[in-house]
Amino acid sequence: MTRKTNSISWRKTDDAASRPWTGSVREYDLIKELIIGVVVVGLLVLGVSALFGSPDEPSVSLKAWATAAPADFVGTAAKELAGTSDSAGYGPPYNSTPGASQTIGPVDLQSLSGVRLPVDTANDFVIVPLATLPSPPADLARWMAATDQQRSGWAAAYSDALAAAPDNDPAKVADGDYGPVPALTGALLDMARQGNLDGVLQNGGNFYNTDYTRSLLFLGDGSYFPGLAASQHLSGDQWGVMNETGDTPGQSWLWLFSLLYQVEPFKSAPNADALVVVTMFVLTALLTLLPFIPGLRSLPRWIPLHRLVWKDYYRNR
Amino acid sequence: MTGWLVASVGTVGDGTYFGWDGFTIQSGNLIVIVVMIILFVLALVLPFPGGKRRK
Amino acid sequence: MTAQATPGPGTPVEEPDAHTWTGRARRWLLKKLPPDKLLPEDQPSYVASWAYVFGMGAIASLLWIVISGIVLGLNGPQWYHVSSLGNFVNSTHLWSVELFFIFMVVHLWLKFWMAAWRGGRVLTWITGVISFVVSIVAAFTGYLLQTNFDSQWIAFEAKDALNAVGVGAWFNVANVGQLFTWHITLLPLAVGAVVILHVLLVRVHGVVPPLEAAESDAQLLHNRPEPAEPPEPTAPPETAESGGAVR
The missing domain is CATH 1.10.287 (Helix Hairpins)
Incomplete structure (x- = not known):
């Protein structure tokens, strides 16, 4: 680069881009531009808001779930008791299931925080809520007295039997040794239908609460809630995080993040989340440091769209 | 499903989606992307009203 | 910009005897960003x-x-x-x-x-990208605060990505209390700070000249002898600017 007139470099050299401009100027009013900008954008915002509004699809409660899909609710509750649900085997930060955390080679970022939001699905989602009832089911005592082995044996057997039953209907389950499990899940279903479970799971017996982790995990372990999301095109394999309900635009700026989840090798990787986040981190760093990257930074010179931006200048050289 | 905090909001419609096998895009997002491309092209080609030249 | 637009009454730009930290900071700030560069009334003809x-x-x-x-x-x-x-x-x-x-x-x-990073403007580019990234996170927390079906589902989906890199405990998408801290305090402050820095850097370095601007261009030759920028008595522009932050 002998002639400095055309340098693409970020460096300060002695070319025209590096020196204070000494050529001709035009009048410019910064404050006026700001005011005009605020007024024009304000009118746009008010106009578009009046025209299109914003969606507000009501949230889903455990009551709604238990009412609309009781078989799914009971099946999920049995899995929570058996410790076979997604949440039960999630790993950090909810519990310490061995081998559950997502690693990249030897790097295990997921375990960094430890179990900071402890979730014990059988107790937190089923047993403790049932114990808060004015008259807890009698079978609760039987569960409490049983060994861990008995508990998981009953719950797993019932969970399998439910999966095999026609329509997964608890009323059509084949006979078997399920211990107190059917009674417990049935009582939880009643509790949820009456709307009691929502409150108990959210505030854990306290007055205040802003933490919805447990309710959300329980809800997500079933198939009713993810099914609703899928019907709204919100699933991960449907560009989900980008989309808003209805026709309102969502977070379209997450397109690349969303895309990575849908292509190989990310799509089928067991540690897809970790891989996608790290990849996005690297790509963002590349964009940030783009002026330092040979080739990429020269694109504006090879594809000279800048001649359109500065067409007046180049015309009057 | 009626929380006491749900006012006049009905269920939002299903949304309009455009797509070819496997690839779908929601109408709102599509419009935002198209608007950005249009603004980009207009910014390049539209003549800018000349300001007062000064020395 | 003509000569009388330089320092206003009472604020001499050059303070040779500034010896306190505060005085030096003021002198540095005024040299980097004199008032008429911060709030300009003209711009190069290519803008x-x-x-x-x-x-x-x-x-x-x-x-x-x-x-x-x-x-x-x-x-x-x-x-x-x-x-x-x-x-x-x-x-x-x-x-x-x-x-x-x-x-x-x-x-x-x-x-x-x-290619707006040219000529020592790389920090302007970097702050611009950072403001974009921080804005994305801020918007994301806003979507989580809708307290409706959309936020419920986004929280359920997004927890995995945050947990996978070990930040899910402090950035708990299902804890509305934490999200309020992020969305209405920390992230807006971050976006505001980066955007302000970005704008100040644009004012400090000026708008980047055209990619093919050459010394022989009529618009540069025009008034070559007399700089349009306000003259800084001691330091000629070239040397004053060459110690810029990006070097």
Whole structure:
């Protein structure tokens, strides 16, 4: 680069881009531009808001779930008791299931925080809520007295039997040794239908609460809630995080993040989340440091769209 | 499903989606992307009203 | 800009005897960014294109985001579910965010094709990208605070990505209390700070000249002998600028 007139470099050299401009100027009013900008954008915002509004699809409660899909609710509750649900085997930060955390080679970022939001699905989602009832089911005592082995044996057997039953209907389950499990899940279903479970799971017996982790995990372990999301095109394999309900635009700026989840090798990787986040981190760093990257930074010179931006200048050289 | 905090909001419609096998895009997002491309092209080609030249 | 636009009464730019830290800081600031560079009344002749309006559009949108956000925040998170005025304010919050990103992305595209990092402006580019990234996180926390079906589902989906890199405990998408801290305090402060730094850097370095600007150009030759920038008595522009932050 002998002639400095055309340098693409970020460096300060002695070319025209590096020196204070000494050529001709035009009048410019910064404050006026700001005011005009605020007024024009304000009118746009008010106009578009009046025209299109914003969606507000009501949230889903455990009551709604238990009412609309009781078989799914009971099946999920049995899995929570058996410790076979997604949440039960999630790993950090909810519990310490061995081998559950997502690693990249030897790097295990997921375990960094430890179990900071402890979730014990059988107790937190089923047993403790049932114990808060004015008259807890009698079978609760039987569960409490049983060994861990008995508990998981009953719950797993019932969970399998439910999966095999026609329509997964608890009323059509084949006979078997399920211990107190059917009674417990049935009582939880009643509790949820009456709307009691929502409150108990959210505030854990306290007055205040802003933490919805447990309710959300329980809800997500079933198939009713993810099914609703899928019907709204919100699933991960449907560009989900980008989309808003209805026709309102969502977070379209997450397109690349969303895309990575849908292509190989990310799509089928067991540690897809970790891989996608790290990849996005690297790509963002590349964009940030783009002026330092040979080739990429020269694109504006090879594809000279800048001649359109500065067409007046180049015309009057 | 009626929380006491749900006012006049009905269920939002299903949304309009455009797509070819496997690839779908929601109408709102599509419009935002198209608007950005249009603004980009207009910014390049539209003549800018000349300001007062000064020395 | 003519000569009398230089230092106003009472604020001499050059203070040779500044020996306190405060005095030196003031002298450095005034040298880097004298008032008429901070609030200019003219721009180089090449600053004449619609390509230059999108940064200001993004800033204007950001102001509307902040205003509508304050109204929403002061009325509490449930207000917009039950009030039609609240719902409208929520709509303005959403649409100013959409416009903010539209303007910001077009601005980013244009600045890329103008190679606007040239001539010691790399920090301007970097702060621009950072403000984009921080804005994405801020918007994401806003989507989680809708307290409706959409936020419920986004929280359920997004927890995995955050947990996988070990931050899910502090950035708990299902804890509305934590999210309020992120969305109405930390992230807006971060976006505001980076955007202000970005704008100040633009003013310090000036708008980047055309990629093919040459010394022989008529618009540069015109008044070569007399600099249009306000003269700085001691340091000639070349040397004064060459010690810039990016070196």
